[in-house]
Amino acid sequence: MTTASAEEFETHRPRLFGLAYRMLGSAEEAEDTVQDAYLRFSDIDRDRIEHPAAWLAKVVTNLCLTRLTSARARREQYVGPWLPEPVITSDGTLGPLESAEQRDAVSLAMLVLLERLTPTERAVYVLREAFAYGHREIAEALELTEANCRQLYRRAVRRVEEREARFESTPERQEELVRSFLMAARDGDLGGLEKLLAADVVWFSDGGGKVRAALRPIEGREKVFRFLAGASRTFLTGVDFTVVESNGSTAVAAWAGDELLSVVAFELRDGLITQAWAVVNPEKLAFVRRQLARVA
Known part of the structure; x- marks a missing residue:
């Protein structure tokens, strides 16, 4: 790949990462997917690519879709609840999150919900909702009608x-409530x-069998x-503990020295915690640890 082509690919990398992360719910796999796309981009005759952005989005x-098909089998055997990997979003990793809708689209709650969809449904939904693709463009990318x-x-x-819908509270109010919980x-x-918990609160813990965690939602x-x-x-x-912005909302990172133990994200309603997702x-x-190390 020429230097110019490599530089061109880098201009698309953030958008491609955002697409892959929303599709997979895994930052590590999203990075690997984007790297695979880079290798394909470097091997192909550039004259065959009329619109690089569209070509790369289709490849990613x-x-x-291939990764999701195999991931479903792995997740069925996963120990305890499966949760997406958290991502720090205050650094723009998933693009600008200037509205409640944009924050909601990358929330752990939404990513968990997307697990209900088939891989193809998820691709159509993400391309339409997160990237404003038209149905004709989506059809071309997925080779469907x-x-x-x-x-x-x-x-x-x-x-x-x-x-x-979530995010009834302002970001400032969210942070105030999470800090109250932390304190x-x-x-x-x-x-x-106890006063911060809704009557129907649900707590999810994802240890994956690697560390001690609740095997069922509480x-x-x-x-x-x-x-x-x-x-x-x-x-x-x-x-x-430190307060961080993860997946568009206020979250808590727990540390033992330099070791990141967990990231806990919350869903809030009427000033109370209704759901919590603790990734341990x-x-x-690994990905969020690298992100936080860069800003330390």
Whole structure:
């Protein structure tokens, strides 16, 4: 590949990473996918590519479809709840997140919901919603008919829109609530902690069998409270916390020295925590650890 071609590819890399991450829910696999696309771009005769952006998006999308097909089998055997890999978004890694809709589109809640879709439905939905592709462009990328793409999109939207809208609070209010949760947990203020939990709160922990974590979602204020009370007594000694922006919203990173132990993201409603996603699988923290090391 010529220097000019390599430089051209780099102008597309952030967008391609964003596409692959939304498709896969894995930052590490997204990086690998984009690198595979780079290798294909470097090997092909550039005269055969009329529109590099469209060509690369098609390549990345189809590489992701291949990965998703094999990933489904692996995730069915996954130990405990499977959660997407968190990504720090305050550095623009997933593009500008200037509206509630943009933040919601990259939230862990949305990425978990996209797991309900078939790989092709997910591709159609992501290309349409996140990248504003027309149905004709999507059909060309996936080598489907335009009518089929429209049908897949409608089906995906029905499944995704079952979820209530989030981000009723402003980003400032979100951060205030998360900091209140963090302070209560750090100080052992169990009464204050309980007051921040919604009656129907659900806590998800993803350890992947690598570290100790709840193997099923913990549902209800009383059960989540007991879980957090036990964790505060057993695991929080010597742990430091930092507030970060992960997947478009305020999250908490837990550290033991230089070791990143977890990233916990929250969904909030009416000033209370309704869902929490705690990623503690070390393999899923590698990308975000590198991101945080760069800004340390």
